[in-house]
Amino acid sequence: xxxxxxxxxxxxxxxxxxxxxxxxxxxxxxxxxxxxxxxxxxxxxxxxxxxxxxxxxxxxxxxxxxxxxxxxxxxxx
Amino acid sequence: xxxxxxxxxxxxxxxxxxxxxxxxxxxxxxxxxxxxxxxxxxxxxxxxxxxxxxxxxxxxxxxxxxxxxxxxxxxxxxxxxxxxxxxxxxxxxxxxxxxxxxxxxxxxxxxxxxxxxxxxxxxxxxxxxxxxxxxxxxxxxxxxxxxxxxxxxxxxxxxxxxxxxxxxxxxxxxxxxxxxxxxxxxxxxxxxxxxxxxxxxxxxxxxxxxxxxxxxxxxxxxxxxxxxxxxxxxxxxxxxxxxxx
Numbered sequence: 001x002x003x004x005x006x007x008x009x010x011x012x013x014x015x016x017x018x019x020x021x022x023x024x025x026x027x028x029x030x031x032x033x034x035x036x037x038x039x040x041x042x043x044x045x046x047x048x049x050x051x052x053x054x055x056x057x058x059x060x061x062x063x064x065x066x067x068x069x070x071x072x073x074x075x076x077x
Numbered sequence: 078x079x080x081x082x083x084x085x086x087x088x089x090x091x092x093x094x095x096x097x098x099x100x101x102x103x104x105x106x107x108x109x110x111x112x113x114x115x116x117x118x119x120x121x122x123x124x125x126x127x128x129x130x131x132x133x134x135x136x137x138x139x140x141x142x143x144x145x146x147x148x149x150x151x152x153x154x155x156x157x158x159x160x161x162x163x164x165x166x167x168x169x170x171x172x173x174x175x176x177x178x179x180x181x182x183x184x185x186x187x188x189x190x191x192x193x194x195x196x197x198x199x200x201x202x203x204x205x206x207x208x209x210x211x212x213x214x215x216x217x218x219x220x221x222x223x224x225x226x227x228x229x230x231x232x233x234x235x236x237x238x239x240x241x242x243x244x245x246x247x248x249x250x251x252x253x254x255x256x257x258x259x260x261x262x263x264x265x266x267x268x269x270x271x272x273x274x275x276x277x278x279x280x281x282x283x284x285x286x287x288x289x290x291x292x293x294x295x296x297x298x299x300x301x302x303x304x305x306x307x308x309x310x311x312x313x314x315x316x317x318x319x320x321x322x
């Protein structure tokens with residue numbers, strides 16, 4: 001797993017309080033990891049801070065799964 | 078009770094009668110306060126009176142950019158932002174038939190839209206801290222209506238609805254959003270009323286007198302306190318019994 005993926009996973013685990021092995025490539029934040037809509041906003045804020053990037057709202061909406069987040073951040077960072 | 082030591086608070090309209098009293102009450106409870114308003118001189122005067130833990134942040138709430146910057150400046154000045162009191166308000170009274178678009182727009186911009194922008198702006202630090210208090214100062218007329226204040230009543234009623242929506246969104250994050258609705262309070266704003274108007278108003282107040290800014294500030298202090306953590310989305314009416322809702 002890439003360094004970025006590790007850091008993203010750490011944020012997700014800490015924020016949503018889920019087991020690390022639940023955070024798979026296809027895991028949906030809302031459907032699989034128990035996030036509510038406000039959690040997803042907070043995750044995006046945490047990603048922005050951790051990686052020093054800006055994630056515009058329309059892009060944030062496309063980030064549904066752990067894999068989506070890693071892909072977006074890898075391309076943006 | 079109501080100890081705000083270590084907390085940071087931004088109060089808009091702090092150069093006014095009620096805003097100044099609110100800032101003083103929060104400060105007296107131990108909070109660091111950022112005093113915001115359009116006029117620097119009265120804010121500076123209040124800051125000097127308060128001494129330590131008081132910062133002056135002038136801002137024009139009629140300008141979007143100035144509003145957007147304000148929470149950031151408050152965080153920079155105080156190192157955090159735990160409490161937001163949206164108190165700033167203007168009136169452009171006019172009978173409905175004569176009310177201009179500009180009278181309407183200015184009152185909505187300052188009294189409602191700036192409060193929206195400030196609430197949005199403080200979400201980030203409050204969500205992170207998992208603690209926050211927002212107190213929006215509305216008005217009795219937002220509930221009762223008042224001739225000549227169609228714009229002001231709309232803005233205040235709007236603020237109440239907005240507060241309830243936001244309260245639901247962020248309740249799970251330890252952030253409360255409430256309103257304090259003053260009745261008729263002795264301030265420069267109510268000084269503008271003529272004797273006839275004042276006479277009629279006093280006749281309608283069971284307590285038989287106007288309220289004081291300190292009585293509003295006490296309500297704000299309660300809602301800003303850790304003790305009020307289970308109170309959200311509500312309005313505390315402070316009106317001498319004038320309207321019992």
